[in-house]
Amino acid sequence: MALDLHLRRNVNCYLSIRQYSAEEALRTDLVLVIDDDPAFCELVSTVLTGLALEVLTAPDGVRGIELARGAKPAVILLDMMLPGLGGIRTCQQLKQDPFLAASVVVTVTASPDLRYIERAFRAGSEFFLMKPFGAERLVQVVESALERAKVGGQRRAQPRFPVDVPVRCVVEEVVGRAVNAGFGGLKLYLAEKLAPGTKFRLQLELPTGIVAAEAKVIWQDDEVTDRSVRYSHGIQLLGFVEDSDFLQYRRFLIKIAVGSAL
Secondary structure, three states: OOOEEEEEEOOOEEEEEEOOOOOOOOEEEEEEEEOOOHHHHHHHHHHHHOOOOEEEEEOOHHHHHHHHHHHOEEEEEEEOOOOOOOHHHHHHHHHHOOOOOOOEEEEEEOOOOHHHHHHHHHHOOOEEEEOOOOHHHHHHHHHHHHHHHHHOOOOOOOOOEEEEEEEEEEOOOEEEEEEEEOOOEEEEEEOOOOOOOOEEEEEEEEOOEEEEEEEEEEEEEEEEOOOOEEEEEEEEEEEEOOHHHHHHHHHHHHHHHHHHOO
């Protein structure tokens, strides 16, 4: 038998503790918000309950971890600037718990510093939201996180951001477009197939100029659409040709990261 205990914090933020057996699977209709701002908790709850999701909230990391262990939410929205335990340590403890490792953590932060976002990602966060953000962006990220929780997808080694950038692969002058990008690599749609293991020089036509990097094909797949077949490739970035290329690429990712969160 489950025991529910509801504690009111300020006006609209609640802590709800519920005990479940350790063997119970993640609840794919449940989102946990760990944030000390009651107004933010209320806003997120209002939006997500409109999607037929149940939302629980906790005002700090310690109570958030306790609540997560009992309720087993599929998705956890975690503020990085929490009092006490802090967001990074909270994320680490959530992901180190064997019963919570499959929960998908969404970092919520007001910092545009990509290095800070990378710290959160290394701690175990899979997605991030940049404050302030609108309801549409919130729904988009939570739905993506829920899909990952349902299929048990593996995390990337580095965060990726959606992009639309022309690329040129200097092997046999293969051209195409990048559709997502991160420090670790990119996903490319190319006009021709490149075999996994192929190394080449990649030229990215960023808005601020061309960036060159050494790259390697990790995987290749054919994506069938209504009108054609697209040759998709997973690309690992091995290194940038010049330091200025890396700095330009980093500034591009920061701008994308901030813009995608608005």
